[in-house]
Amino acid sequence: MHIDTVLQKDLRGKTMIVFDLDGTLTESKSNIEPDMSSALGLLLAKKQVSVIGGGSYAQFEQQLLAHLSCAVDLLKNLFLFPTSGSRLYVYENGWRETYAHTLSLEEKQNIFDAFERVFKEMSYEHPHKVYGDIFEDRGTQIAFSPLGQNVILEIGSERGVALKQEWNKRHDSTRQAIVRSLQQTLPEFEVRAGGLTTIDVTRKGIDKAYGIRQIETLLKIPKSKMLFAGDALYEGGNDYPVFKEGVDAVSVKRPSDTKQLIEALLAY
Ligand SMILES: [Mg+2]
The missing domain is CATH 3.30.1240.20 (Eukaryotic phosphomannomutase, cap domain)
Structure with missing residues (x-):
């Protein structure tokens, strides 16, 4: 879905907002901007949030976690899926790895x-x-x-x-x-x-759609309650599997589009 179409919709039923990282929440391999960090903090007070990115966990720490300004008790609402969903980190008095599909x-x-x-x-x-x-x-x-x-x-x-x-x-x-x-x-x-x-x-089988299915089974959230935003939803892009998985997906071109989406979610 194009961002403008989504902004017209009633998004109240979406309880899990899933973001890609590079090109969506941040510029490529760059730190999250302070205004995006605040918006994300406000969103974490209202919704659960997952981030499924191609980068490693260390990259997530550097780009995202080091610059998140929200209260620590909101981090339980944040779920991190580095390397395209092949790992999951949840917050329980610190970030803990829940699974990892390591290559031999x-x-x-x-x-x-x-x-x-x-x-x-x-x-x-x-x-x-x-x-x-x-x-x-x-x-x-x-x-x-x-x-x-x-x-x-x-x-x-x-x-x-x-x-x-x-x-x-x-x-x-x-x-x-x-x-x-x-x-x-x-x-x-x-x-x-x-x-x-x-x-x-x-x-094989480990891509962002796999991450989505983990949200469904481990976090018990049906796909219908998820909303995904990513910049590579085209065929062959690393966000495309999410679209194929049947999750409502918003195509963003840059982080400012994503910020608009977050503001719309905060407006209810
Ligand atoms: Mg991206």
Whole structure:
């Protein structure tokens, strides 16, 4: 659903609001802005909130938890699903890992080998300048970032996001082609595009829809009471499985859209 359509709807029945992280609550790999943090704090007083992002738990801590300004007793309403739902953290006097679907060494090697094969087949050339490693082993997920994992760390959020947007504009079709080839080569894994530049690989069946089903079974919330917001709801995007799962999903283009949505939810 387009954001404007959603804002016209009665959202009172939605008790669990599920957000993607990068491109939705924050800019790519950037810290949450103070106004978004306050809005989220107000939302946590009224609703339960889940965040399902492609990044690792450490990334969630850095981008989100370190800048959340809400009262500690509201954190019980917040559920964190790093690495596309392959892990769950709940707050019980501190953040506790509830489950983790870790990849074996062999699975990881298969994934790395498949990337190399696809790069060769497509004559893909890495950019001249990269920032840190292009692959990150997130335990439950392998992430490929063509410009390197440390773009934002090395050149800051503003320049880093601009660089990623520029890459996305020029090379997104290549990224989507890599996703398609990899998925054919790796039928036992899920291959998705996330954020502006990244490709995430997790074990088969482990994607954001899996996260949604965990909310349903572990937290006992029916899908009809969930509302999801994400910036990659297009086919092949890492939010697309949520849409396919039948959850009402709002397509946002940037964090300011998400903030509008939160304000609408707070207005009741
Ligand atoms: Mg995203």
